[in-house]
Amino acid sequence: MHRRTAEYAKQHGLFEAGSTVVAGVSGGADSVALLYILKSLESDLSIRVCAAHFNHRIRGESADRDENFVRELCKRLAVPLLCGGADVPQAAREEGKTLEQAARDLRYTFLEEARQHFGADSVAVAHHMDDQAETVLMHLVRGAGLTGLCGMQPKRDRIVRPLLFARRDEIEAYLAQRSIPCRTDETNLQREGARNRIRLDVMPYLSAHLNENAAENIARAALLLAEDEGYLAQEAQRALLAAKRDENAYDRQALLALAPPIRSRSLRIALALAGAEKDVEKKHIEAVTSLLAAETGASLDLPAVRAETEYARIRFVPACTEKTAAAYETPLNLCGETRTPLGSFFAEETDPKEFAPDGFTANFDRDKLPGGLTVRTRRPGDRFFPLNGPGRRKLKEYLIDKKVPRRERDVPLIAAGEEVLFLPGFTAAETVKVDGETKRILRVRYIPNEQNRSANMRSYIHIINQGE
Secondary structure, three states, X not given: OHHHHHHXXXXXXXXXXXXXXXXXXXXXXXXXXHHHHHHHOHHHHOEEEEEEEEEXXXXXXXXXXXXXXXXXXXXXXXXXXXXXXXXXHHHHHHHOOOHHHHHHHHHHHHHHHHHHHHOOOEEEOOOOHHHHHHHHHHHHHOOOOHHHHOOOOOEEOOEEOOOOXXXXXXXXXXXXXXXXXXXXXXXXXXXXOHHHHHHHHHHHHHHHHOOOOHHHHHHHHHHHHHHHHHHHHHHHXXXXXXXXXXXXXXXXXXXXXXXXXXXXXXXXXXXXXXXXXXXXXXXXXXXXXXHOOOOOOXXXXXXXXXXXXXXXXXXXXXXXXXXXXXXXXXXXXXXXXXEOOOEEEEEEEEOOOOOOOOOOEEEEEXXXXXXXXXXXXXXXXXXXXXXXXXXXXXXXXXXXXXOOOHHHOOOOEEEEOOEEEEEOOOEEEHHHOOOOOOOOEEEEEEEEOHHHHHHHHHHHHHHHHOOO
């Protein structure tokens, strides 16, 4: 068992040389065997082993005896131990979870705390091949997709499963041959909860009446499916990268053109990158797929993320970042700096022979400028006659025609009443342009704050790409 565990760990890259691993030890046969095996392999794998025990407080004094057993075991093996616990039944009631769900969530939370406590690189849990078969069956009857049917992986994030190759009876035989004691959790023998029913009724029936190697075959099928899922995930990652246009924004048509198995995975990856790592279900992916073909400006609220269509793109943003720019208005300083929440305007008179180098600088005919110039946010009723444009129109229509996403329309602008004279990232107004009769030029340059620079530059780059 020691040799096979070492080979399995090396095959799947479970541990790095010199790393520390925390073994989750309940006191049951599987976790006790895991602790003994990992401790014996410290030199071979170049690892340091610690342990963590979580008291679920479900079985009263029996659970306390489990904890004492683990304490003595770790003391005997000279393994550093951290113990913790929680009232799982109370947590299940308060959070509306099953006892099984609440126990799992609290246990893994504690194991991560233990990993941080020891400064460890990973947490080892004692799942084995029979657990794998039970997990795949549970996912199957719940209607899981391919990812769920892959079951548990040897390594996922910081969780490693060094015994996933072994059968339950192999582990029990290992302990019996060495006269290693362990504890028995009597709740595992009760027909309560989906996993216990599968373990006590379904798997024995399959082995007895359909195939004695049912557990091995189910685990083997999960391994093959995991290979297929890995390939599809890689293709989805490539497709998403090809469809990416800027941060968390993707070409809608490119995504729609993907085969459904690749598209659904690409969308899951996109949502995860935007912050929706949990609670994303099939219905959410179907809703986003429908949004791909929706009109511009359509949106969809998802777990932790908001999806929005922006012309040819779909963008995913963390829901908490959705904010409306606060309105502001301040007089334009005609000689010096005018500050705004998003950036600053710098104004100075300059030589008529000089010209504006980019869309963030405007050259005004000083004598054509009206009085009462202000720097402010856009507002309903604003009108704009863009430089060399066909005429005056609503600012909103101008921005829509330029395909500027709604979230990028709130740059500060210079206006006289409802007449917009300069829209940074775009252009100045025709009515105040410099011409052959100009005697005095007022140059105004807008410099965005660093945190807003990327959004402003996207608007400007958009114009450059259109050849304006």
